[in-house]
Amino acid sequence: MGKYRGNPQAIRALVREAEVHKDTYIDQELFELEMEQLFANAWIYVGHASQVPNKGDFYTTTVGSEPVVMVRHSDDTIRVLYNRCPHKGVKVAGETCGNTGKFFRCPYHAWTFKTDGSLLAIPLKKGYENTGFDGCEASHGMAAVGNVKVYRDFVFCRLNPSGISFEEYFGESLSTIDNMVDRSPAGKLEIAGGVLRYINHCNWKMLVDNQTDTCHPMVAHESSAGTAVAVWNEAPEGTPKPMAVELFAPFTSPYEFFEGMGIRVWPNGHGHTGVSNSIHASYSAVPEYWDAMVAAYGEARAKEILGECRHNTVYFPNMTMKGPIQAMRLFKPLGPDKTLVESWTFRLVGAPDVLLERTLMYSRLINAPTSVVAHDDTEMYERAQEALTSRGRDWINIQRLYDPDEPRNATAVTNGTNELQMRNQMRAWAEFMTIGMADEK
Numbered sequence: 001m002g003k004y005r006g007n008p009q010a011i012r013a014l015v016r017e018a019e020v021h022k023d024t025y026i027d028q029e030l031f032e033l034e035m036e037q038l039f040a041n042a043w044i045y046v047g048h049a050s051q052v053p054n055k056g057d058f059y060t061t062t063v064g065s066e067p068v069v070m071v072r073h074s075d076d077t078i079r080v081l082y083n084r085c086p087h088k089g090v091k092v093a094g095e096t097c098g099n100t101g102k103f104f105r106c107p108y109h110a111w112t113f114k115t116d117g118s119l120l121a122i123p124l125k126k127g128y129e130n131t132g133f134d135g136c137e138a139s140h141g142m143a144a145v146g147n148v149k150v151y152r153d154f155v156f157c158r159l160n161p162s163g164i165s166f167e168e169y170f171g172e173s174l175s176t177i178d179n180m181v182d183r184s185p186a187g188k189l190e191i192a193g194g195v196l197r198y199i200n201h202c203n204w205k206m207l208v209d210n211q212t213d214t215c216h217p218m219v220a221h222e223s224s225a226g227t228a229v230a231v232w233n234e235a236p237e238g239t240p241k242p243m244a245v246e247l248f249a250p251f252t253s254p255y256e257f258f259e260g261m262g263i264r265v266w267p268n269g270h271g272h273t274g275v276s277n278s279i280h281a282s283y284s285a286v287p288e289y290w291d292a293m294v295a296a297y298g299e300a301r302a303k304e305i306l307g308e309c310r311h312n313t314v315y316f317p318n319m320t321m322k323g324p325i326q327a328m329r330l331f332k333p334l335g336p337d338k339t340l341v342e343s344w345t346f347r348l349v350g351a352p353d354v355l356l357e358r359t360l361m362y363s364r365l366i367n368a369p370t371s372v373v374a375h376d377d378t379e380m381y382e383r384a385q386e387a388l389t390s391r392g393r394d395w396i397n398i399q400r401l402y403d404p405d406e407p408r409n410a411t412a413v414t415n416g417t418n419e420l421q422m423r424n425q426m427r428a429w430a431e432f433m434t435i436g437m438a439d440e441k
């Protein structure tokens with residue numbers, strides 16, 4: 001047994017009031033415990049209903065390190081199955097997405113399963129007669145994840161059969177999803193524009209931490225966004241401002257801008273930047289969109305919806321969202337020093353195409369494998385991953401604006417450069433990592 005397995009005190013000791021031990025980012029055993037504990041006890045995003053509009057449509061993904069398949073069942077509900085054949089363990093659905101018809105068929109020996117996972121047929125079934133097959137595990141088919149919640153078309157699951165409810169886990173933080181969906185005049189989102197995928201050689205928590213790190217843009221992104229602004233400043237007077245400059249420029253905002261925008265934290269590790277202002281607040285208006293929103297909601301409600309301009313929302317542990325531009329990123333852990341980053345974009349049903357165009361451009365400029373901005377961050381993550389192994393220091397500091405009496409596991413609004421959300425996340429991490437582990441007597 002390693003240092004941390006079965007030792008909740010040792011795990012909790014990694015998260016001090018305003019410091020985090022380097023092992024949380026580099027230790028293999030802790031990574032495995034994150035998969036077994038954190039990613040099983042928390043509610044994790046699986047996919048979006050618009051990816052599986054028709055019966056038999058499926059999408060394969062992972063929850064922590066578990067391969068799963070999300071599928072539209074014959075009763076029109078969305079099911080999440082462990083993507084594992086009960087026979088010899090083969091991954092049943094091999095494609096990323098598609099339509100499987102009325103059943104899944106394992107490619108190894110052709111056992112078939114209904115889209116709720118139950119066993120449909122086995123070739124040469126008579127070979128199992130009088131073997132007591134009905135009493136064995138395989139007779140139950142592919143295992144279904146028991147706790148699935150579809151919230152406004154966002155599909156989440158909790159792998160552990162018992163634990164915190166969806167409503168209690170997310171609480172008021174669902175307001176970010178609400179706002180993003182409400183921005184559609186039809187109250188509906190659709191995944192659009194494909195997905196951007198790339199691997200960062202760093203711990204997944206570095207990417208989460210970065211979402212509310214408001215003291216880095218003006219420093220780390222000076223070389224990219226700063227250059228874009230400098231070039232734009234030399235453009236002849238009267239040149240129309242390109243959309244790209246509008247998207248880049250806010251990254252160079254001063255500290256005071258980020259201090260003033262505010263951070264809101266919620267229980268269970270969720271939180272967001274951009275309470276009263278954000279880098280997404282000053283994009284050009286799109287008159288046809290405003291008209292569609294007023295027609296759908298009335299002027300007062302439309303104003304309220306569009307006036308909410310949150311920056312980054314963290315849905316702990318590994319999902320982040322930008323409501324005002326309908327972008328979502330997932331940080332899928334592959335190892336203590338390896339993370340798959342996915343950037344997804346949504347179409348606001350009933351809104352002009354220019355909004356999707358803006359989202360896609362934002363993702364290409366800021367969050368794509370070819371982006372100039374994301375690479376500034378990637379370099380910082382990978383330099384940190386390398387240097388954290390140093391014997392020179394053991395702790396990571398998250399102390400900015402720390403107050404011993406600050407709210408714990410509660411909703412609060414604070415200065416936009418406060419590292420409270422990082423402390424909030426790590427306090428939730430320590431809690432969800434140790435659920436069900438007996439304390440030593």
Ligand code: FES
Nearest residue numbers: 085087088106109
């Ligand atoms: S492993 Fe799936 S049918 Fe044999």
Ligand SMILES: [Fe+2]
Nearest residue numbers: 216217220377
């Ligand atoms: Fe950044």
